[in-house]
Amino acid sequence: QQQVKQSPQSLIVQKGGISIINCAYENTAFDYFPWYQQFPGKGPALLIAIRPDVSEKKEGRFTISFNKSAKQFSLHIMDSQPGDSATYFCAARRDQFYFGTGTSLTVIP
Amino acid sequence: DAGITQSPRHKVTETGTPVTLRCHQTENHRYMYWYRQDPGHGLRLIHYSYGVKDTDKGEVSDGYSVSRSKTEDFLLTLESATSSQTSVYFCATQLSGTGTYEQYFGPGTRLTVT
Numbered sequence: 001q002q003q004v005k006q007s008p009q010s011l012i013v014q015k016g017g018i019s020i021i022n023c024a025y026e027n028t029a030f031d032y033f034p035w036y037q038q039f040p041g042k043g044p045a046l047l048i049a050i051r052p053d054v055s056e057k058k059e060g061r062f063t064i065s066f067n068k069s070a071k072q073f074s075l076h077i078m079d080s081q082p083g084d085s086a087t088y089f090c091a092a093r094r095d096q097f098y099f100g101t102g103t104s105l106t107v108i109p
Numbered sequence: 110d111a112g113i114t115q116s117p118r119h120k121v122t123e124t125g126t127p128v129t130l131r132c133h134q135t136e137n138h139r140y141m142y143w144y145r146q147d148p149g150h151g152l153r154l155i156h157y158s159y160g161v162k163d164t165d166k167g168e169v170s171d172g173y174s175v176s177r178s179k180t181e182d183f184l185l186t187l188e189s190a191t192s193s194q195t196s197v198y199f200c201a202t203q204l205s206g207t208g209t210y211e212q213y214f215g216p217g218t219r220l221t222v223t
Contacts (some may be wrong), residue, residue: 006151032210042151043113043199043214089151093210096167097142099151 003027004092006100012065013107019077021103023090026071030092032099037091038087047088048075080107112136121221128187130218134180138211140203141183142167142212143175147211150200158183161207190222199216 005024013019023033034049050057050064050073057064064077077084085107090100112135122128132141143155144167154167156175166177172194174186187194200215 033213034210037212041217043201043216045214046211049211090178091152096154096157097152097212098168099144099153101149 003098004100006090006103008103009046010104013080015080015082015107016108017080019080019105021075021088022072023100024072025092027094029094032093033066033073034091036089036091044089055105082107082109113200113202113213115215115218117218119208119219121223123223125189125190128190128220130198132172132183132215134202136202137180138202138204141177142201143185144199144201145169146199147196155185174209192222196220
């Protein structure tokens with residue numbers, strides 16, 4: 001079964017808006033939660049990551065919000081730009097990585 | 110980009126033929142991984158290696174084998190390719206298994222089994 005559930009499958013946002021992608025998990029043994037960005041024809045690249053002892057991590061326009069009790073974490077992209085148009089994957093790690101199914105983000109100029 | 114190359118980048122093969130994909134890294138990372146990426150499934154782990162000659166299975170290992178005879182090379186073999194193995198295959202590396210878990214991905218190999 002899917003260890004990490006990601007939503008939405010696709011997302012369209014206006015330039016300057018906020019993009020929000022959500023992930024949920026069940027295994028409380030997961031100890032590392034990264035987000036990856038993937039452009040067409042390329043391999044995924046690490047965007048930002050968080051550990052479960054922290055509720056929020058911000059790097060530039062990208063923020064992870066982590067809710068341990070709800071077993072959910074989300075990626076917020078502030079001031080979304082057309083260059084952010086890509087597929088985003090969440091993941092969770094315990095011995096090995098389990099990935100969400102991906103969100104295709106389109107930022108409209 | 111981390112120094113990870115994959116070869117070939119594209120391959121078309123027939124059902125029943127053996128196929129070997131190669132991942133080469135110049136980062137001296139201890140851990141190496143093979144994933145497959147399919148629509149609706151995200152990335153799924155096939156096999157991984159935590160050192161030379163040390164490998165283990167991932168969640169979708171059936172029909173695949175791996176070998177790692179040198180730190181820099183990790184080979185994925187499909188013994189007898191099937192149409193269900195049509196996918197994009199990504200190699201990834203990780204410096205170590207403790208402390209830092211950042212994974213670096215290669216550019217991928219698109220495999221089509223006809």
